[in-house]
Amino acid sequence: MxxxxxxxxxxxxxxxxxxxxxxxxxxxxxxxxxxxxxxxxxxxxxxxxxxxxxxxxxxxxxxxxxxxxxxxxxxxxxxxxxxxxxxxxxxxxxxxxxxxxxxxxxxxxxxxxxxxxxxxxxxDIMKMQEFEDIPLFAAPGRTRAFLKIQEGCTNYCTYCIIPYARGPLRSRPLGSIAGEARKLVKAGFKEIVLTGIHLGAYGRDFSGSVNLVDAVKTVLAVKELQRLRLGSLESVEVADELIDLMQQDGRLCRHLHLPLQAGDNQVLAAMNRHYTVAEFEALMEAIMNRIPDIAISTDIIVGFPGETEKMFANGLQVIDRLPFSRIHVFPYSRRSGTPAAAFAGQVSEEQKKQRAAAMSKLAEKKSLQYKQAYLGRTMEVLFESADGAAIDGLTVNYLRVYTSAAAVGEGKLQPMRLDRLYLDGIWGTVAD
Ligand code: SF4
The missing domain is CATH 3.40.50.12160 (Methylthiotransferase, N-terminal domain)
Structure with a gap:
């Protein structure tokens, strides 16, 4: 063979x-x-x-x-x-x-x-009009499966090469999503993660007749599914109805990854992002008021062309006051073929390195604060994979929880008491 x-x-x-x-x-x-x-x-x-x-x-x-x-x-x-x-x-x-x-x-x-x-x-990817619907031959023995429902992006953020690599928006028809979700659950997967290059734009290429909420409802219609998680979403695309669904159906994970990218309005405008810092903050506050224990994670790019020390300092302040659960920090990478590659005011590699280090330090503090807030609480954990004597899994709000492998099994949904910080997550014990 x-x-x-x-x-x-x-x-x-x-x-x-x-x-x-x-x-x-x-x-x-x-x-x-x-x-x-x-x-x-x-x-x-x-x-x-x-x-x-x-x-x-x-x-x-x-x-x-x-x-x-x-x-x-x-x-x-x-x-x-x-x-x-x-x-x-x-x-x-x-x-x-x-x-x-x-x-x-x-x-x-x-x-x-x-x-x-x-x-x-x-x-030429730019000529693609339809979602390439290739069925997944499920790999048994795992807990979580990805389900791609959307391809392409037309946002053209000035730093990003992806629209040129992935082409225009193409969405997977709801019928195909339903069939694939049923197949994955039948194959033993407990959790499905909906993914796409520009997930929030799901359905726009169907003349807007369906949207991401319809896709989410389609997957949640599979009764045996234990959890549904969403991939990265643009903040401006988080519909109220999506938050309603999170409140109504405990299987829709209380976790949103909303890339902020910069904490300064001038940098956001230069990036061609379609929101201001104040709008992002207001949205985050509104979501957290409705779902207090939701995890909101984000991406930040540092050293974008034209980002001054003052603009970077603004970013640090914004990040420090927002209750992010996790922050991924990226030094700006100059991609030829993107508008930002030709912008004046390119930041030196040394400055990018220093800013990335400062932002990463803050990111670590934020992540620690988020985890500490959950110590002593009991939450359900979907256990995924055992590694020697320990096994780990995730809560609905994306906390990684470890415990002794003998206590639980792979694929098991188990209430756990969250005892102490451990590796990148928390060590827990089976709740009574
Ligand atoms: S950063 Fe995301 S939204 Fe912006 S162009 Fe790239 S893939 Fe599209």
């Missing part, structure tokens, strides 16, 4: 798409093995959001070539889509597939293997 190995960089959408491709290879009787072992085929699902993502992608391609010089190396994902020639020129690469036509990946790999010729299957 030929062996295929995968590695994935970047976001949850990429993780989901790797799972899809694993399924396609399994269907064709390939064995899926670890990436650090010799294999006949290596698939590198790349990321292009930052320079680091691209550098790591290149390193992984070279590692695969070292592990087996005769292997077929297939490179897919956003980096392959936006820079296909660059990828094609990396020694060892045999197949280049972008962010579409992944359903043909096995054929393309076999074509390259038999012809001993490079296959470059990247085409």
């Amino acid at each position: 030929p062996r295929v190995a995968f590695t994935t960089l970047g976001c949850k959408v990429n993780q989901f798409e790797t799972e899809i491709m694993e399924g396609l290879f399994k269907q064709r009787h390939y064995e899926v093995g670890p990436f650090d072992q010799p294999a006949d085929v290596y698939v590198i699902n790349t990321c292009s959001v930052t320079h680091l993502g691209e550098r790591k992608s290149r390193q992984l391609i070279r590692r695969a070539a070292r592990l087996n010089a005769d292997a077929v190396i297939a490179v897919t994902g956003c980096y392959a889509q936006v820079s296909p020639e660059q990828v094609e020129n990396i020694p060892g690469v045999n197949v280049i597939v972008g962010t579409k036509d992944r359903d043909k990946i096995v054929d393309l790999v076999e074509q390259a293997a038999f012809s001993h010729k490079k296959v470059n299957a990247v085409t």
